[in-house]
Amino acid sequence: MQPPPDETRRDAAEDTQWSRPECQVWTGTLLLGTCLLYCARVSMPVCAASMSQDFGWNKKEAGVVLSSFFWGYCLTQVVGGHLGDRIGGEKVILLSASAWGFITVATPLLAHLGSAHLAFMTFSRILTGLLQGVYFPALTSLLSQKVRESERAFTYSTVGAGSQFGTLVTGAVGSLLLDWYGWPSVFYFSGGLTLLWVGYVYRCLLSERGPSSHLDGFHVDLPPPSDLILALGILAQGLPVSRHTKVPWRQLFRKPSVWAAIISQLSAACSFFILLSWLPTFFKETFPSSKGWVFNVVPWLVAIPASLLSGLLSDHLINQGYRTITVRKFMQVMGLGLSSVFALCLGHTSSFCNSVVFASASIGLQTFNHSGISVNIQDLAPSCAGFLFGVANTAGALAGVVGVCLGGYLIETTGSWTSVFNLVATISSLGLCTFLVFGKAQRVDLSPAHEDL
Secondary structure, eight states: OOOOOHHHHHHHHHHHTTHHHHHHHHHHHHHHHHHHHHHHHHHHHHHHHHHHHHHHHOHHHHHHHHHHHHHHHHHHHHHHHHHHHOHHHHHHHHHHHHHHHHHHHHHHHHTTSSOOHHHHHHEEEEEEEHHHHHHHHHHHHHHHHHSSSHHHHHHHHHHHHHHHHHHHHHHHHHHHHHHHHOTTTHHHHHHHHHHHHHHHIIIIIISSSOOOOOOOTTTEOOOOOHHHHHHHHHHHHOOOOGGGGGOOOHHHHHHHHHHHHHHHHHHHHHHHHHHHHHHHHHHHHHHHTSSSHHHHHHHHHHHHHHHHHHHHHHHHHHHHOOOOHHHHHHHHIIIIIHHHHHHHHTTOOOOHHHHHHHHHHHHHHHGGGGGGGGHHHHHHHGGGHHHHHHHHHHHHHHHHHHHHHHHHHHHHHHTOOOOOHHHHHHHHHHHHHHHHHHOOSSOOSSSSOOOOO
């Protein structure tokens, strides 16, 4: 008697998961990759003031360059997740990192190609956003297929901590390079390290796996260079998808748990973008005599151990026998609920020390979302987690852009920062309530019904 197709697919997926040593190596490698992603991403904000002086940009023109990244970033989330599900998340990450690393290194050259500095820099930032937009959906696809469920939260939260590491590295090292060698050195630094990382992953990790490809039902053993060429061919030619990699669109979007995950991810991303964008201005205007390095660095220093702690706690609770969905919802209570309480406190204090504590607590607790909603998407649809995360992150990025603009409008019209923090709390509460009511950890990408975990 033949086992059901879905049972066969689950067994095959378990066979392809990383061993413990492989998982440790890849976790460290992807942590560094996420760090370098953010190094390249924040290079422009670090250099914006110096570049504005060199090229004569006003605040509006500098804002166009800075915001152009996110318009590109929104467009490739779904594509990156779908490609990760089709050809492997590691290939998508490697190809995109190669491209964004090259563009970052070439940014100083592009800036001096002609007199249209603004146009060239805007184009390069849109292109960088397009390329980096595939990273997290492809990462989600990769981890959902390669990491055991009981270890996903810690692995994802550890890799996600690279975002804070990258922000700190570019903020610290980039500032020194900016003072010593000028703004081009910051782009050479972040882009060059990215290309070195790509070379390491290709030579030391992918080349050792002896990769193979399944295309149109045929099994073909390929040397590593041919494997990457195949990936490029799929990207360029749009080869047909084999039946088992098709996304069950209708089946996914008929499930309330999927919509709960999307809305919760949207709320988490929107709240984070609002705080990320407006906290520095809040501190600068409210406490003009305060040290900038304190409020720009301390919250991110707190966020790194908080992210690791959330992953350890989540996996520990699951291994102790708690239901998966119960743990995911607890993480969201911390990441959306308690974090918004501290955000509200920011609007009701006149003490600089208290404000730094509240901001650090709010940013730090938001990292618990890595062990909640981000992993829940992998619970729901591991076979197409990259696609689903891409949809949710696209919605979150677009909502973030709108939220940041709305925050500026509220400040301008009310003259009070309290309205911004009320907005953060409202958005977070909406996402939390939706997830608490409709969130599940039961797989929705399989045809048979399974018991909720």
